[in-house]
Amino acid sequence: MKLYEFEGKYLFSEVGIKIPRGVLTSEHIDWKGKAVVKSQILEGARGKRGLVKITDDVNSAIDELKKLGIEKFLVEEYIPHTKELYVSAILDRDSGNPMIVASPSGGIDIESSKDIIKRDIPIERGIRPFDVLPLEKYLGVNGLYGVINGLYKIVVEYDAELAEINPLAITNEGPVALDSKVILDDNSLFKHEDLLKKLGRSYTPDSYVELDGDIGIIGNGAGLTMATMDLVKIFGGDPADFMDVGGGANSERVKYCVEKVGGNEKVKKIIINIYGGITRCDDVARGIVEAYKKVKKPIYVRLVGTNENEGWNILKENGINVYTNALDAVRDALR
């Protein structure tokens, strides 16, 4: 679960990372002096898109951003600083340990940056002062233990997959986190009900990912669904989504998925690729037929596996194209 900037900063303050004084608002506020008005949305690159404003007139900035459809704003004091850094903690997949990643240039695109230092911290022993020294040396800054220890804590105690500060401002009073990016492990949310309550967030993970194209994609299993999406692209089509019905999906679940994908106005055709193991093809077919009554768009179903004959009959009786080979289904759909 990705956190909003203000939520990430709430966690920062919990673990002792200094943040600017600020207010969360959706209306005009009473504010004197220079401020930074930041749109609270979950997508990145807000700066580049003009969704962050440094201003002496906070309420005009709010009005301007509202015109772009933004509803929530974090208004913060402007922090004069001499230097900006990049610092993050991430759970490293290879070692299974939290890893600190840092760069002396803040505000950068870390993906393309060569100027970074990484340090793996064995989870068994936790972070130690001697872990921080080489990082400080590389960055040319002192006094980072609190920040790095805080990020580490967010990974191990709050189950974050990523806790990032970009940029971290270096001021005369020490480091201040100007931005936050925190992604919590969806699987761990049951352990953090108190935090979710405090943030006022409820969250149900859903596999649905919307893309830019016009071909609806549904599959069972993440791998097969991704492969179907890729196949459409290779054959010259443009996928509109990724939607995995999940293991052992029943008719209801399949109906929900087809209606959700079909409900996207951009979608012109729907490709469904199912290899039924635990999932039963007759259940899948019934779900598709139910959804088809509402979603009146062409549907191309590749359906094999457990109870396939029953599934095929149900689809054919209802005039839905059924295939045993995924390549044929995709080719026909893109014709």
Next chain:
Amino acid sequence: MDKNTKVLVQGITGKEGSFHTSQMLKYGTKIVAGVTPGKGGTYVNNIPVYDTVEDAVKEHDIDASIIFVPARFAVDAIYEAVDNGIKLIVVITEHIPIIDVSRAIKYARAHGSRVIGPNCPGIIVPEESLVGIMPYRAFRKGKIGIVSRSGTLTYEVADILRDYGQSTVIGIGGDPIIGTPMQEAIKLFDEDPNTEKIVMIGEIGGTMEEEVANMKKKGMIKKDIIAYIAGSTAPKEKRMGHAGAVVYMGLGTYESKISAFKDAGIKIAITPYDIKNLVS
């Protein structure tokens, strides 16, 4: 693993556990016992159920365990299996907190147990033994080893390779941190006399597949590898179904994996349906 491997089922009385126990038994897997706290003394498919792994190992020789325990309790089930000396632990359970998985896997390794998964379909040695949830219609005895991060895509690829058959098929799981990474599974296949060629089914996110390419390049893997990577059209930082199928900080993109394969002489399948031609 073979037809004599003696298997314990943790979480045997649950919906998934009991159903798949019957499926595995039909396939010929030697399931000797099950565990569900509070259900000791009962039977599922004529298999005796115990309250703890400790009780089960007192009565039976056990080589491997398969875990169907719900996510909240699955980590405890891993620790319990390790503490009772079980050497192979297959974790089917999905959605276990990643950091807890990381700790449990380190613990298992330190105590000499191998974990496969979590969030995986298990292992199958066609026509001998199934410790997993694979629908067996897709599998046939043969010479191709398949290792995969995805369940259904494994069934699809096994089916595509029906004419050749498979030696062993391992689903290593779709989580970011897993007990048996791709590199180790491939190494096992390279050393396995029953395997002639290796098919690797990967996906975006993480760098396991690049590590395999590196091993191949250095000559540490002798056998031919044919690889497919799912997710070429996935946008970055969007999670594609699997907890592990997400690109952070530019690590593990489709392009980085493909270019590593090219560099190492690993054959690349553009779609899963190309794999058959590349194997022959």
